[in-house]
Amino acid sequence: LSTLLGELSKEFKIVLVVGGGDIARRYIDIGRKLGLDEKSLDIIGIASTRVNAQFFTMLLENSNKDQIPENMEDAIKLSKKYSIIVMGGTTPGHSTDMVGAELAEKVKADLFIIATNVDGIYSKDPMLHKDAKRFREIKIDDLIKIVGGTDWKKAGSNVIVDGPACEIIKRSRIKTYVINGKSINALKDLIKNGRLVEGTEVKI
Numbered sequence: 355l356s357t358l359l360g361e362l363s364k365e366f367k368i369v370l371v372v373g374g375g376d377i378a379r380r381y382i383d384i385g386r387k388l389g390l391d392e393k394s395l396d397i398i399g400i401a402s403t404r405v406n407a408q409f410f411t412m413l414l415e416n417s418n419k420d421q422i423p424e425n426m427e428d429a430i431k432l433s434k435k436y437s438i439i440v441m442g443g444t445t446p447g448h449s450t451d452m453v454g455a456e457l458a459e460k461v462k463a464d465l466f467i468i469a470t471n472v473d474g475i476y477s478k479d480p481m482l483h484k485d486a487k488r489f490r491e492i493k494i495d496d497l498i499k500i501v502g503g504t505d506w507k508k509a510g511s512n513v514i515v516d517g518p519a520c521e522i523i524k525r526s527r528i529k530t531y532v533i534n535g536k537s538i539n540a541l542k543d544l545i546k547n548g549r550l551v552e553g554t555e556v557k558i
């Protein structure tokens with residue numbers, strides 16, 4: 355992935371927002387067992403995303419190794435200096451899905467791609483339901499129904515596109531796709547040629 359992004363960043367401007375993954379969930383689970391409140395759990399989650407982001411910068415030649423932006427303003431400033439920047443979370447109350455959507459909105463991105471660990475948006479959680487059906491495209495309002503509204507649920511929840519992110523995608527009409535982050539070729543085809551080989555297109 356880092357090789358592909360390094361290569362693409364010669365041609366395109368890329369802002370990469372990294373999530374918390376398993377590491378964040380482990381901290382959040384422990385914190386929840388110890389009785390920490392939701393805001394504290396989000397803060398722990400955000401710190402984890404920043405470690406992941408820092409890690410990713412180490413794999414990219416010309417990226418922001420010296421500074422992981424912690425808010426939109428710094429991210430936008432830094433993205434003028436580098437052709438690819440990496441960041442994690444910003445503030446409690448939403449996941450990094452929303453950070454990506456917010457940035458896409460602010461920089462008027464051509465594309466917003468959510469690269470995750472499933473092949474797109476399904477009728478229900480495909481990790482829990484074998485009969486879940488994958489959509490080739492889905493209307494934003496139907497996606498909002500599937501994810502249970504536009505509010506934030508709780509730290510570490512496994513939601514395909516978090517509610518607050520859906521709200522931004524809808525209001526800004528951002529061209530959004532959900533694909534499997536392990537499908538390097540699919541990612542390349544989407545960024546280079548605007549062609550969706552596998553995954554879901556969100557329609558506004």
Ligand SMILES: Nc1ncnc2c1ncn2[C@@H]1O[C@H](COP(=O)(O)OP(=O)(O)OP(=O)(O)O)[C@@H](O)[C@H]1O
Pocket residue numbers: 372373374375376449450469470471472474475476477478479480481482500511512513514
């Ligand atoms: N309708 C759905 N379609 C697809 N995946 C779904 C759906 N509902 C729930 N999921 C779950 O969402 C998960 C993806 O979201 P998750 O938040 O776990 O990962 P991520 O957002 O890619 O990474 P991170 O949250 O660590 O940044 C899938 O693994 C799947 O289990």
Ligand SMILES: [Mg+2]
Pocket residue numbers: 373449451511512513
């Ligand atoms: Mg997530």
